[in-house]
Amino acid sequence: MRPFRSVRPMVCGVHAFIQQCASCGVQRASVPLSRCGAVHKLSVAVFASYAALLYSTASHQSGHNSGVIHSGIYYTPGSLKAKLCVRGAALLYEFCERKSIPHRRCGKLIVAVDQQEIPRLRALYERGLRNQVPGLAMIGPKQIKEKEPYCRGLMAVDSPNTGIVIYKYVAKSCLDEFWDYGGCLITDFEVAGIEMTRESPMGSEGMQYPVMIRSTKGEDVYCKYVVTCAGLFSDRLSQISGCSPEPRIVPFRGDYLMLKPEKRYLVKGNIYPVPDPRFPFLGVHFTPRFDGNVWLGPNAVLAFKREGYKLCDFSARDVDLVLFCRGLRKLVMKNFSYGVGEMYRAFSLSAQLKALQKYIPELSIHDLMRGPSGVRAQALDRDGNLVDDFVFDSGTGTIASRILHVRNAPSPAATSSLAIAEMIADEAAKRFGL
Ligand SMILES: Cc1cc2nc3c(=O)[nH]c(=O)nc-3n(C[C@H](O)[C@H](O)[C@H](O)COP(=O)(O)OP(=O)(O)OC[C@H]3O[C@@H](n4cnc5c(N)ncnc54)[C@H](O)[C@@H]3O)c2cc1C
Numbered sequence: 001m002r003p004f005r006s007v008r009p010m011v012c013g014v015h016a017f018i019q020q021c022a023s024c025g026v027q028r029a030s031v032p033l034s035r036c037g038a039v040h041k042l043s044v045a046v047f048a049s050y051a052a053l054l055y056s057t058a059s060h061q062s063g064h065n066s067g068v069i070h071s072g073i074y075y076t077p078g079s080l081k082a083k084l085c086v087r088g089a090a091l092l093y094e095f096c097e098r099k100s101i102p103h104r105r106c107g108k109l110i111v112a113v114d115q116q117e118i119p120r121l122r123a124l125y126e127r128g129l130r131n132q133v134p135g136l137a138m139i140g141p142k143q144i145k146e147k148e149p150y151c152r153g154l155m156a157v158d159s160p161n162t163g164i165v166i167y168k169y170v171a172k173s174c175l176d177e178f179w180d181y182g183g184c185l186i187t188d189f190e191v192a193g194i195e196m197t198r199e200s201p202m203g204s205e206g207m208q209y210p211v212m213i214r215s216t217k218g219e220d221v222y223c224k225y226v227v228t229c230a231g232l233f234s235d236r237l238s239q240i241s242g243c244s245p246e247p248r249i250v251p252f253r254g255d256y257l258m259l260k261p262e263k264r265y266l267v268k269g270n271i272y273p274v275p276d277p278r279f280p281f282l283g284v285h286f287t288p289r290f291d292g293n294v295w296l297g298p299n300a301v302l303a304f305k306r307e308g309y310k311l312c313d314f315s316a317r318d319v320d321l322v323l324f325c326r327g328l329r330k331l332v333m334k335n336f337s338y339g340v341g342e343m344y345r346a347f348s349l350s351a352q353l354k355a356l357q358k359y360i361p362e363l364s365i366h367d368l369m370r371g372p373s374g375v376r377a378q379a380l381d382r383d384g385n386l387v388d389d390f391v392f393d394s395g396t397g398t399i400a401s402r403i404l405h406v407r408n409a410p411s412p413a414a415t416s417s418l419a420i421a422e423m424i425a426d427e428a429a430k431r432f433g434l
Helices: 008-012 030-039 080-099 115-130 141-147 167-180 231-240 261-266 316-323 326-334 336-347 349-357 417-431
Strands: 021-024 044-047 108-112 137-139 155-159 163-165 184-186 191-196 211-215 220-223 225-228 248-259 270-273 285-288 294-297 368-380 391-393 403-408
Touching: 044 220, 080 163, 080 167, 080 417, 108 115, 108 141, 115 137, 115 155, 137 141, 141 155, 163 167, 167 184, 191 225, 191 231, 211 225, 225 231, 225 417, 231 248, 231 368, 231 403, 248 261, 248 326, 248 349, 261 294, 294 349, 294 368, 326 336, 326 368, 336 349, 349 368, 368 403, 403 417
Parallel strands: 021 044, 021 225, 044 184, 108 270, 225 403
Antiparallel strands: 108 155, 137 155, 191 211, 211 220, 248 294, 248 368, 270 285, 285 294, 391 403
C-alpha cells in the first residue's frame, strides 16, 4: 500500500484543486469508477471523512459485518440483489485469489429445526437454483451431522460456495488498485454540501467544473460529476444536493456474541436459520472468523445513533429524525412485539442462548461472551416498508445530470461490492452522458 503521505499533498491545495469526478464513501466503487475515468479521460477522487488512512477504508458497515461471502440464495429471482450477489461472489473470489487476500470457502448450512420451516426451506432451495447459485443441495439429518457434528436439524440447504473473508482487506486492496489507476484519496474531508456553483471558481476554465463539494471545515472542491455511496448517511448526502428525503435511512444495530476459545470446535462452517420472511435480516447465525473466533449473531435492534456501536450510544439528531419519520412510526406499530423481543434479547444473554440452542443444544451460557457490533443502514419508504433492493437517485434540476446517489446498498452489498461497482460505473457513464 502507498504511504499516507503520498495522498496528503492533494488535500493541501484543496480550495483550488479541481477534480473531474468525485465520489464520497465509495472506495470499492472507485476501482471501476477510475477505470471508467481512464476511458473517458477523467481524474477521479474519493472523499473520506477520517483523517487517518487506517480509518478511511471500511470504517463503517463494510468493516463491521459478519465477513460472509454470500452465494445468492435468498434474493428474489431477477432482482438486482440476486444478480449482483451471484456475480459479486464470483468476482470477489477471483479478486481475493489475484490479490492474495485470505478467504475460505467454508460452506454454509441453512437449517430447519421444526416441521413448519421445511416448506420455506424448500422454497429457498428453489430460489437458489433459479438464481443459479453453484453447488446447492438439500440434505437430511445424517448429512447435517457429517458436516456439522454438533448441529441438530431436520433438513438443510447446503451451500458449498458460501465463504468468509475480512472485508477491510478487500477495501484496502481496492484502494491500492484505485491508486494504481491514478485515483486520489482526499482524507479528513467530511462532505457537508454539494451544489451547482453560480460563478466559475478561479482557474476552472469557465463552467467546466460546476459542482462544488464543501467539507464541514469549509474547504471547497470543484468537479464535473459526483457519485455518493455514504452508507448510513446516504439519505442526508442525497438531501443536501436537493433530492427527496425518502427513502430515509433507519439504523439497526446488530450485536454479536462470541464462543469462548475452548468451545470453538462446536462450529465448522456457517450455520444459518431459515429466515423469517417478514424481515430483511437473515437471523442470528454462527460464523467462523479468520482469527479462529466464532461469532454468533447479529440481532437487529433499532439504534439511537447512526454510527453508534455501543448499546447506549445516542445522537439527538438521529433520534429526532427517527421520532418524526412517518414511515418508521408505521414500521414500529406493525412490528411492535418483534421489536420488543429483539430489544429484550439484546440485553439478555439467556434469551439469546435459547435461540442458539435450537441449532447447537450443547451450548451453555458459560460458553458465550459478548462480541463486537455493527450498524445496518436500512432504507425505509414513506409507508413504513423496508426497501429491499438497491436505489439510485439523481434528483431534479440542473445538478441531476451531474450527480448519482447510491441510496440503498443493504446486505449482501459487501459480497456484491465489485458487481455493484461495475454497475455504478455503467450508470454514471449513462447518466452523465460520458
Ligand atoms: C452487522 C452487519 C452484518 C453484515 N454482514 C454482511 C455479510 O456477512 N456479508 C455481506 O455481503 N454483507 C453484510 N452486511 C452488509 C454490508 O456490510 C453493507 O451492505 C456494505 O458494507 C455497505 O457498504 P457501503 O460502502 O454502502 O457503506 P459503508 O461501508 O457504511 O461505507 C459508507 C462510507 O461513507 C462514508 N461517509 C458517510 N458520510 C460521509 C460524508 N458526509 N463525507 C464523506 N464520507 C462519508 C463513511 O465514513 C463510510 O466510510 C452486513 C452489515 C452489517 C451492518
